[in-house]
Amino acid sequence: MADDRPLEASAPPPVLTVTDQARKKIVALRADEPNAEDLALWLEVTGVTGTEYVYDLYFEALAKAGPDDVVARHDDLSVVVPAASVDRLRGATLGVSRDLLNPGMTVTNPNRPPMPASPGITRPAPADLSGDVAQRVAQVLEAQINPSIASHGGHAELVAVEEGTAYLRLSGGCQGCGMASVTLTQGIEVAIRESVPEITTVTDVTDHASGTNPYYEAAKK
Numbered sequence: 001m002a003d004d005r006p007l008e009a010s011a012p013p014p015v016l017t018v019t020d021q022a023r024k025k026i027v028a029l030r031a032d033e034p035n036a037e038d039l040a041l042w043l044e045v046t047g048v049t050g051t052e053y054v055y056d057l058y059f060e061a062l063a064k065a066g067p068d069d070v071v072a073r074h075d076d077l078s079v080v081v082p083a084a085s086v087d088r089l090r091g092a093t094l095g096v097s098r099d100l101l102n103p104g105m106t107v108t109n110p111n112r113p114p115m116p117a118s119p120g121i122t123r124p125a126p127a128d129l130s131g132d133v134a135q136r137v138a139q140v141l142e143a144q145i146n147p148s149i150a151s152h153g154g155h156a157e158l159v160a161v162e163e164g165t166a167y168l169r170l171s172g173g174c175q176g177c178g179m180a181s182v183t184l185t186q187g188i189e190v191a192i193r194e195s196v197p198e199i200t201t202v203t204d205v206t207d208h209a210s211g212t213n214p215y216y217e218a219a220k221k
Contacts, residue, residue: 013091015081016043018074021096022105027077033059040065040078043094044085047144047191048113053088054144054191055107087111134161136196141168144191156188164200166192 018026030036040062047054060080065071068083081089092109138158145156159167168188189202 014072015070015086015090015092016072016079017093018072018077018079019093019095022094023074023077025096025105030059030077035061038062040071040080042080042082043089043107044082045088051112052190052194053107053109053111053113057105088113133196133198134158137161137166137192137199140192140195141188144195145188159205161199164198166196166199166202167205168202169205 026041030039030041033039038061039059041057042060043055043057045053046056062071062078062080065080066083070081070083070086072079072081079094088111089107089109090111092107092111095106095108097106141156141158155170157169159169161167192199192202
């Protein structure tokens with residue numbers, strides 16, 4: 001006999017899953033922030049590099065979340081996904097990298113940037129990457145990275161390029177932020193390595209502890 005009961009619609013996947021290891025790491029970083037108890041982790045898609053999204057993670061007051069933003073509670077951590085990033089992140093997982101050479105957090109996302117739907121919808125023209133390595137890295141920062149992190153007062157500046165490593169100074173909203181290392185690995189490093197393959201490592205040389213006097217020491221020959 002056929003079952004005539006209506007099929008129940010499956011619930012959509014959660015916007016974001018946070019692993020327990022990632023939650024503990026984020027809570028520990030947040031503890032060093034002023035007014036830590038008022039802060040949530042904000043995760044948003046800020047751009048596209050190749051076939052992948054670029055992300056920004058930062059601490060911001062939970063009270064600033066708007067009515068269309070998604071706020072998820074993970075034990076002692078609130079995570080805010082801005083409305084514009086909800087569909088792009090649905091089903092994603094925030095975890096901790098197992099790569100000892102490139103520690104940090106990872107965003108595993110089943111979604112990919114859509115291709116232009118028609119000739120009338122185009123992506124922004126790529127930066128001119130025809131110069132030397134340092135010039136090309138600087139162009140990526142100005143064309144792709146700084147417009148994205150400027151939304152919360154951040155700015156990234158190239159200090160030096162040496163033997164495949166780009167040394168960056170973070171300022172504004174990124175300087176002193178506990179999530180700066182995540183912004184570096186999930187957003188800035190991905191964009192630079194995708195556009196400038198000669199770069200294999202991106203290093204933050206900002207003095208986050210004092211908020212001033214970033215440092216850089218050239219490698220000894």
